Amino acid sequence: MxxxxxxxxxxxxxxxxxxxxxxxxxxxxxxxxxxxxxxxxxxxxxxxxxxxxxxxxxxxxxxxxxxxxxxxxxxxxxxxxxxxxxxxxxxxxxxxxxxxxxxxxxxxxxxxxxxxxxxxxxxxxxxxxLLCLTHTYTGYPMVKEARQLLATNELGPIRKAYVEYPQGWLSKFEEGGNNKQAAWRTDPARSGVAGAMGDIGTHAFNLLEYVTGLQVTKLCADINTVVAGRQLDDDGAVLLKLSNGASAVLMASQIAAGEENNVKIRVYGEQGGVQWQQADANTLLVSRLDQPTEIRRTGTGYVGSFARHNTRVPAGHPEGYLEAFANLYRNFALTLQARAAGTLPPPEALDYPGIEDGVRGMAFIENVIASGKSSEKWTEFRV
The missing domain is CATH 3.40.50.720 (NAD(P)-binding Rossmann-like Domain)
Incomplete structure (x- = not known):
């Protein structure tokens, strides 16, 4: 029903x-x-x-x-x-x-x-x-495949990760015109203490913690406001330490002229790594030491249960942003329906961002802005 x-x-x-x-x-x-x-x-x-x-x-x-x-x-x-x-x-x-x-x-x-x-x-x-938070990019099948693969430790302990979210739509002072989206997203009274880091940096942060299964423990941020007259940050880069001792780099920019929304993540373990980008969302690249790079595709029989659960059509039929967004809605619905029936939903249905992810995302915003203003090299990630 x-x-x-x-x-x-x-x-x-x-x-x-x-x-x-x-x-x-x-x-x-x-x-x-x-x-x-x-x-x-x-x-x-x-x-x-x-x-x-x-x-x-x-x-x-x-x-x-x-x-x-x-x-x-x-x-x-x-x-x-x-x-x-x-x-x-x-x-x-x-x-x-x-x-x-x-x-x-x-x-x-x-x-x-x-x-x-x-x-x-x-x-x-x-x-x-229950509460579901719409961090869209965790809904992609091959993002889930990356997370499940790394969780098996097949590629060894995670050593390094890179995540980036480049946009170019705020390369000019768009909030000075009739752009409603630009007006509220760059307004501290409506957006909060962060601009780009709150709007898209939180997506990159959430994607990093989701795919690696690790948490950020320390950070060192360089936060910039590039466009004259803008009240909030529109560009930034962050060095991060993860809970297993690995290091990571996060970039979020809304003044990368010509860029659209090509979110990207690369994670490297002791024996190999994974790469995913939204511009080719049906593909996950898996690299291993001294071996050819493996290409995994959405809708194929060899992917894991989480990728299969979040795929609707056979291989070769592109699934994108709307389907990833819908996966969050569907998994939340399946969880609520199982709860109402007094049954336990499968782990694949429980796989949606929730309140804890939201709290950590807000902690990221406040920690990263504080770090950008600090003269200290590293600051503790506090929730």
């Missing part, structure tokens, strides 16, 4: 709201039945009309949505609320939703600050509800 879904944010003209709706629809696990799509009641109502929703379940605020849905019979009210607002509007609706018994799917980063993230973590624990 489909899970009844509501959405907060994602009104007409919003980029990420449409992506969330496509992801939720792809596997037929959710039905969007309600929403508060904008703080502007008229815009919210107009979005509801476009989506074909019952006008009685299209609300003018997130408070009205949660209060209204809570009054409906349990068999009718929404079960999951997807929050796709800017960073500064994550905490309050997530808190209210959880405290009223609704599961939450939340766009990253988790909150506006680490303090809010820690508070939300306690609310999740107390509520008994």
């Amino acid at each position: 489909k899970l009844r879904l509501a959405m907060i944010g994602g009104g007409v003209g919003a980029f990420i709201g449409a992506v969330h709706r496509l992801a939720a629809n792809l596997d037929g696990q959710y039905e969007l039945v309600a929403g508060a799509f904008s703080s502007d009641a008229e815009k919210s109502a107009a979005t509801g009309v476009l989506l074909g929703l019952d006008p009685a379940r299209v609300y003018g605020s997130y408070q009205q949505l949660i209060e209204g849905e809570k009054q409906l019979p349990e068999a009718e009210r929404v079960q999951v609320i997807s929050i796709v607002t800017p960073n500064y509007l994550h905490f309050a609706p997530a808190k209210m939703a959880l405290e009223n018994g609704f599961h939450v799917i939340l766009d990253k980063p988790l909150t506006f600050s680490l303090a809010e993230a820690k508070q939300l973590q306690e609310i999740v624990k107390a509520s008994g509800c």
